[in-house]
Amino acid sequence: MFKMIKKSLKTATVTGQYTSDSDNAPPVQCTAEAKRKAKPFRKSLTIREVDTGSCNACEMEMNALTNAVYDIERFGVHIAASPRHADALVVTGPVTVNMESALKDVFKTTPDPKLVIALGDCAINCGVFRDSYSVTGPVDRHVQVDIRIPGCPPKPTDILNVLAELRRS
Numbered sequence: 470m471f472k473m474i475k476k477s478l479k480t481a482t483v484t485g486q487y488t489s490d491s492d493n494a495p496p497v498q499c500t501a502e503a504k505r506k507a508k509p510f511r512k513s514l515t516i517r518e519v520d521t522g523s524c525n526a527c528e529m530e531m532n533a534l535t536n537a538v539y540d541i542e543r544f545g546v547h548i549a550a551s552p553r554h555a556d557a558l559v560v561t562g563p564v565t566v567n568m569e570s571a572l573k574d575v576f577k578t579t580p581d582p583k584l585v586i587a588l589g590d591c592a593i594n595c596g597v598f599r600d601s602y603s604v605t606g607p608v609d610r611h612v613q614v615d616i617r618i619p620g621c622p623p624k625p626t627d628i629l630n631v632l633a634e635l636r637r638s
Contacts, residue, residue, distance in 0.1 A: 506582045506615060507635040513545040514636065516586075517555035517579065521572050522604065523562025526622040527589040531559065533625045546632055557584035563595040563604045564611050576612045584635070586616045588628070593617050 507514075518531050534541040535548065549555045552575045564572055576585070587608045590596040598604050608614055618631055 502615060506584050511636050513547065514557060514632065515547045515549045515555050516557045516559050517549045517552045517575070518559045518561065519552075519572060519575055521560055521562045521568040521592070521608065522565035522598070523589065523591050527561035527591070530622045530625050530628065531561070531588070534628060539625050539629060541629065541632075544629070544633065544636070552578045553580065555579050555583070557586060558612075559586045559588050560592050560608045560612075560614075561588045562591045563598045563601075564606055564608060565603045566605055567603070569605050569611060572608070572611055584615045585612055586618060586631075587614045588618050589623055590619055590621045593619060596621060 518528065520528055531548075533539060534546075541548075552558065558575065558579055560572065576583075585608070587593050591598055592608045595601075595604055595607050605611070616631060616635070618628060620627060
């Protein structure tokens with residue numbers, strides 16, 4: 470046990486090391502309408518994450534937001550278990566045949582004013598699943614999308630920056 474502690478003390482921080490190719494990432498598309506809708510949520514924002522057929526990479530990055538490194542709750546952002554308690558929907562993955570009606574039901578159930586965030590390339594333009602037989606299209610074909618966060622998957626810092634920008638507006 471002491472060997473492991475000694476080794477961990479000698480090892481530098483190994484998490485959070487990203488390549489520099491993120492500087493070339495396309496900018497996040499945040500409309501004026503989205504900023505207007507976000508005004509009531511400056512103090513706290515409750516989000517509901519909806520997976521419509523993704524590979525779960527974006528979900529892992531969303532889960533990383535709740536760990537001790539990023540700690541999204543310190544910024545007043547909470548994750549809801551029910552869309553009835555949510556202010557924003559974070560949709561990941563392309564919309565599949567089986568999830569199309571579920572996405573529309575969740576959208577109807579979420580109270581107005583609501584924000585819809587398309588998280589990841591798959592939600593924005595179907596990504597690698599574009600020509601799949603079971604994909605009915607990107608999220609904006611089925612519900613109105615306010616914010617698009619590109620990336621495969623987007624980094625937790627990118628997601629945090631967008632949420633912080635929305636709360637500042």
